[in-house]
Amino acid sequence: MIREQATDKRNLRTVRHEGDLIVVGGGLSGVCCAITAARAGIRVVLVQDRPVLGGNSSSEVRLWVLGATSHMGNNNRWAREGGVIDEILVENWYRNPEGNPLIYDTILLEKVMQEANITLLLNTAVYDVEKSATDTISLLRAFCAQNSTTYELAAPLFCDASGDGIVAFQAGAAFRMGAESKEEFGEKFAPSADYGELLGHSLYFYTKDTGRPVRFVPPAYALNDITQIPRYRRFNAKEYGCQLWWIEYGGRLDTVHDTERIKWELWKVVYGVWNYIKNSGQFPEAETMTLEWVGQIPGKRESRRFEGDYMLTQHDIVEQRTHPDAVAFGGWSIDLHPADGVFSEKPGCNQWHSKGIYQIPYRCLYSRNISNLFLAGRIISATHVAFGSSRVMGTSAHVGQAVGMAAALCTRDKLTPRDLAGPPVRSLQQELLKSGQHIPGLTLHDPNDLTHAATLTASSEFVLNNLPPDGPLQPLTDSAAQMLPLPTGAIPHLTAFVTAEAETTLTVELRRSESRPGSKPHNHTPDITLQTLTVELRKGRQEVQLPFGVSLDEAQYVFVCFMKNPLVSLQYSAMRATGVLSVFNKTNPAVSNYGKQEPTEDIGVETFEFWCPDRRPKGHNVALRIEPGNERPGNERPGNERPGNERPGIRLFGPENVRNGLQRPTNQPNAWVAGLTDPNPTLTLTWPAKQRISRVELSFDTDFDHPLETVIMLNPETVSPFCVQDYVLCNDQKERIYEKTGNYQARNTIRFETPVQTSSLTLHLKTPSGTVPASLLEVRCYEE
Ligand SMILES: Cc1cc2nc3c(=O)[nH]c(=O)nc-3n(C[C@H](O)[C@H](O)[C@H](O)COP(=O)(O)OP(=O)(O)OC[C@H]3O[C@@H](n4cnc5c(N)ncnc54)[C@H](O)[C@@H]3O)c2cc1C
Known part of the structure; x- marks a missing residue:
């Protein structure tokens, strides 16, 4: 039994955690940052104020994850981001093709819990920042109401992925809120004051058909006069979740401090809309329907944007400008909304695409005046217009990965985030490419990859004839x-x-x-x-x-x-x-x-x-x-001619592609593809002498063109039809040294506890189906 005497005042229990990197905010940017950093070998504390991970994509808010693939609705081909976010999306595709938000939660929690280098604090809100110098954060304080504990979180590096920038704001980092003028960066799409300078919050609801009549008595705070919402004539009783993105409000308020007020207004709208659908008589199909879920916390689109050494602008997106420090990319449209949201007469959004994906420079990902603070997610250094594109979660997660890897390199080489923006950024780019992160225009050159010293031969090569x-x-x-x-x-x-x-x-x-x-x-x-x-x-x-x-x-x-x-x-x-x-x-x-x-x-x-x-x-x-075309017989490239009487055709699917530094189709397929009728598609790497191999990296085709929205959208399959699911790896004695069945992920890392000594590696692939040949995008082999 615990019994304490009356006393003047008591203190809460305080627990201290130290690490190499503290990541604040467990949205997708924070999650992907933490996992990337942890896998790169540094100790990470991930602090999330909610009971689940994923931020706006979690079951608490239920937005589908989008990025450069843009629902497959623009010209960005093979544009899924890659790296950890891709692993998550492909896992969700496999386990959750129905898009159940609760299953998606479990995937994120599992991914984080599997990383020994991450200390995860859920239900824990960071509320205070301590500094050791004007430009240096030394410690964060956080509080968990569930276990009545305060936390002190100390590290040399911090990443603010909290959406509103709780750390950056308190640390005194330069920030902006609202829209830049057209003149400041020459952005012709910069909105007028009439259109509004901030995007609002949204709340969604889910409905279900119970099969019998269901009454709905609205709460007293539901909106009565539905005509205040100009869209009311176009309501559709079957819309739910992300389809209700237009239930938006708050763009004329302070989207940080007025959030609770905005939430009440959104609840009012949600119940008003449902009341109209249920009780106006206009929607007989809603007779047996009921509300199954209503968001309790609003999804926040926009608040503060912090200034880095570079600000991404409309020009970077539309002109697809290149940057020496590119570490990520975006491809969602520039997507601005009227600040009056659901009450506006204007269309709910105003979206303009670029002709292709655009680079995001590393200099957008750290504070220009706080020396040990990274920025990730929607708060990165971008103008309001550029933010209109960079804010989506696929892109935010991709940026988070770049920050996670940057933090690992800063820790290893004792650099500040800004130090890394100089020549060392090349190492960052290469490490990211190794981890599966696609960076448009960049290729991987890894001198430690033994594949470059091997002779590559394949049992067959797909000829597109x-x-x-x-x-x-x-x-x-x-x-x-x-x-x-x-x-x-x-x-x-x-x-x-x-x-x-x-x-x-x-x-x-x-x-x-x-x-x-x-x-x-x-x-x-x-x-x-x-x-x-x-x-x-x-x-x-x-x-x-x-x-x-x-x-x-x-x-x-x-x-x-x-x-x-x-x-x-x-x-x-x-x-x-x-x-x-x-x-x-x-x-x-x-x-x-x-x-x-x-x-x-x-x-x-x-x-x-x-x-x-x-x-x-x-x-x-x-x-x-x-x-063959008209200008010359056959279109064989020099060096790629084939003996025998094979029919001519497009020969761009040879084995050399697996070491060309690209892990997806770009302006060429960048894959070795076997012949469709090859009974045993085989790729062999042969070295002049025995090699010591302890790790092999393989990349299969999980169809980077296919968007993997996390909720609502149903997927017709659970595994990419292009993905090799079964394969065997043999040494120079033709012994099986590794075997995999049921693969569905792009990246496969094979580790040998005892390094393999061999002068060749032979990879036998099983053809995915009678209409899809086996393919492989990359092989890398390492001694360490
Ligand atoms: C209604 C709506 C529709 C949208 N549509 C889409 C869409 O269809 N697809 C898409 O990809 N994007 C969409 N977006 C944009 C996207 O959701 C956000 O821009 C994105 O979530 C930003 O990612 P983030 O990681 O920065 O922030 P968040 O996802 O908001 O994650 C930040 C996390 O930090 C936590 N946090 C905040 N403060 C603290 C604190 N003090 N301590 C600890 N943790 C804290 C939050 O709880 C949250 O979980 C939409 C946004 C909204 C609101």
Whole structure:
């Protein structure tokens, strides 16, 4: 029994934690920062004020994670971010294809708990900052009401990933809140005061159909006069969760200190909307429906943005400017909302895309005046306009990973965050690339990777000479294009298969993406037409010859665009392969894609068409026969000729791709792809002498083009159809030294407790399916 005498005052229990890095905020940016840092070997304390991780993506708020893939609705191909965030999303895809927010929570908690280097404090809010000098934080104080404990958290480095910037604010870091003027950075999209300078908070609800009539009596605080919400005529009783993003309010208030007030207003709106749906008589389909969940804390879009040594601007995004210290990338549209939110007459959002993904410089990721403070998530150094794009969670998480790795390097080399922005940033970039983080325009050069000294041979190599006409036949109600990776030189001769309802003329355009050397090599916006063919069709099924007579001066993807003609049906193929994709000039209003982006006034964004893939199970390749082009016989590249009588075709899928420093398709497939009929796809690395190998890194194709929204969106499969699930690794004695079945992740790290001594490694892959050849994006081997 505990019995204490009456006393004047008591103190709470205080527990002290020390580490190399304290990460404040367990949203996706904080989680990915902490995991990356912990895996890089430093001790991390992750402090989160909520009972679960994920911030706005958690079951408490239920936003789906988006990033550069943009619901597959813009021209960013193979643009999922990579690294830890990808591992999380792919895990969620595997375990949770229904998008259950509670299952998603468990994945995040598990990922963090598996890291021995992370001390996780849940339900613990940081509330105070102690400094040892004007520019140096020495300690944070936090409080957990669940266990009545205060914490002292000390470390040489801190990362503020708290959304509102609780640490940076108290430490005195320079910040901004609201919008910059058009003049300050020359941003033509900067909003007027009338539009508003801050994005508001939102609250969502989920509903369910109980199968019997359900009454709804609204709480007294529900909004009565629904006409205050201009959207009320367009309500849809079936919308729930993220589809209610337009329930937004607070952009004219202080989005930090007025948050509770904003929440009450949002509750008022939520219950008012539901009352209208249930009781207005306009929605008979809602008779048996009830509210299943209503958000208790609002999702916060915007508050403070802290200043780093560089501020990301509209120009960086639209012009896709390159930066020597690029460590992450974004690709969501610049997405601003009217400050009056749900009460505004204006559209709920105003989104403008760039032609491709853009780099995010490291100098945006630390405070310019607090020497040991990193910034991650929505508070990074960006203008209000640039924040409109960089704030989404896929991008925030990617930025968090860059910070986690930067903190590890700072710890190892005793550097401040700013020190790392100079020449050492190259090491940061390389370490990030090794961890699976994609940085557009950068390739991995790892001198310790033994793969570079090996001879690579493969049992077969996919030759793209035939996408057989064994898929669906679909009317050309929208223009459709097949993306083909090509080397420099003549365009191959293509044959397509169509069925015409009547005599008609089909227009086929050969296009490519504008690409100035060094600027936008990874873009996939088909904005340059190389040649247009018009083909007269007779009624019925027929082959269409496409003798393009042009030449490519650089290796890249071309788009064979079959222009819309409702009298024509285009034959598709059942075959899918890594780096081979079809796209369509269709609309996707969810991301303001109306087929073509065409600003009506000069707001500093570009005009271009959207050509985007269809989601599986649709989205087949266009059936094509691919034969030598007109300019020279065959399109074999020097050094890649094959003996024998193999049919010519596109030969860009050779084994050398696994060590070219790129782990996803960019302007080329960057993958070794085996022949579809190869009974035992095998890649062999041979060294002139025995090697000592203790670690092998493999990267498989989890389809970086496919967006992996965490909630609501259902996925037709649980594993990427391109992903090799079963493989075996053998040594030079043909002994199995590793075997994996049921793989679904991109990155596989194989560690040998006792290093393997061998002069060769042979990797046997199982072909994923009868229509998808096996592929491998990267192999790396290490002695340590
Ligand atoms: C309604 C809405 C719709 C949006 N739509 C999308 C979308 O569809 N897809 C998308 O990707 N993004 C979307 N966004 C943007 C995105 O959710 C945010 O920009 C993103 O969550 C920012 O990530 P973050 O890690 O910085 O912050 P958060 O996700 O907010 O995470 C910060 C975490 O820090 C914690 N924290 C705060 N203070 C403290 C403290 N003192 N101590 C300890 N912990 C603290 C918070 O509880 C929170 O868990 C939307 C935002 C809103 C509000």
